[in-house]
Amino acid sequence: MGDRPQLLGKEDIGRVRVLRLMRPDQHNALSQELAALLEAALLAADQDAKVGAIVLCAEGESFCAGGDLDEFAALSALDPGQLYTEGRVGIGLFALHETMQTPLLAAVHGHVLAGGMGLLLLAHIALSAPQTQFGLPEIELGFFPYTVLPLLARAIGARRALELALSGRRFDEQEALSLGLIHGVVDRGDLVAATISRAQEMAERDPLAVRTGLGAYQAVAARDMVQLFEHLLLLRNLALGAPALRQSVSGMKTHRQGSGR
Numbered sequence: 001m002g003d004r005p006q007l008l009g010k011e012d013i014g015r016v017r018v019l020r021l022m023r024p025d026q027h028n029a030l031s032q033e034l035a036a037l038l039e040a041a042l043l044a045a046d047q048d049a050k051v052g053a054i055v056l057c058a059e060g061e062s063f064c065a066g067g068d069l070d071e072f073a074a075l076s077a078l079d080p081g082q083l084y085t086e087g088r089v090g091i092g093l094f095a096l097h098e099t100m101q102t103p104l105l106a107a108v109h110g111h112v113l114a115g116g117m118g119l120l121l122l123a124h125i126a127l128s129a130p131q132t133q134f135g136l137p138e139i140e141l142g143f144f145p146y147t148v149l150p151l152l153a154r155a156i157g158a159r160r161a162l163e164l165a166l167s168g169r170r171f172d173e174q175e176a177l178s179l180g181l182i183h184g185v186v187d188r189g190d191l192v193a194a195t196i197s198r199a200q201e202m203a204e205r206d207p208l209a210v211r212t213g214l215g216a217y218q219a220v221a222a223r224d225m226v227q228l229f230e231h232l233l234l235l236r237n238l239a240l241g242a243p244a245l246r247q248s249v250s251g252m253k254t255h256r257q258g259s260g261r
Helices: 032-046 069-076 080-086 091-098 115-122 137-141 149-156 158-167 173-179 188-203 207-221 225-240 243-259
Strands: 008-013 016-021 053-058 104-108 111-113 125-128 133-135
Touching (some): 032 091, 133 173, 137 158
């Protein structure tokens, strides 16, 4: 049996840790395994005194086109008890937004959809390539972006977030820029280098000022988010058991395979 493919790359460039999603053939779909690996890698970087900033980027045509549809289909077949345990994977990853004290920058391109939007919102600063498509298409499957919604509402306001979640519409990098979801648009060939350059600037700042500054941001923005995530997890797991979702996921898998996304 051959070696398992590497899902997450790691490289240190000075005091910047670069983490790279490496499922290009799946448009970096956020599987449970990849989510767990990324959560562990972010925690390790955040606790490493040698790391002054983190960059998250991705190989292939997309930053992240959403969750792993095979896993969604499998989760929808579980009973409530199993869902409570196995459906928690990924919640801890997005909840890192409430605790990380190291600046996280994202370099996004291609498709930034569903769980990919969650990764974008997890970052403190994000740069995008041109012709990038953003959106929360879960509603098209008869689902809802339960665990992304809190971060999106915090970033752009609850009513704007609700419109994006209920419509499922895609939008481009210019609208993402106007909404404050990204902080600049950079040519695809220069995107990662430009993001690393921004990260290097932050890594040279006084560590205590940066860490306490991020702590202040989290304190100002906090709305009992831990309890909120628990409530949203319950709603998400209830929705995962819906028969309509199983049919929608099957249809979406066929569409994604046929369209290359």
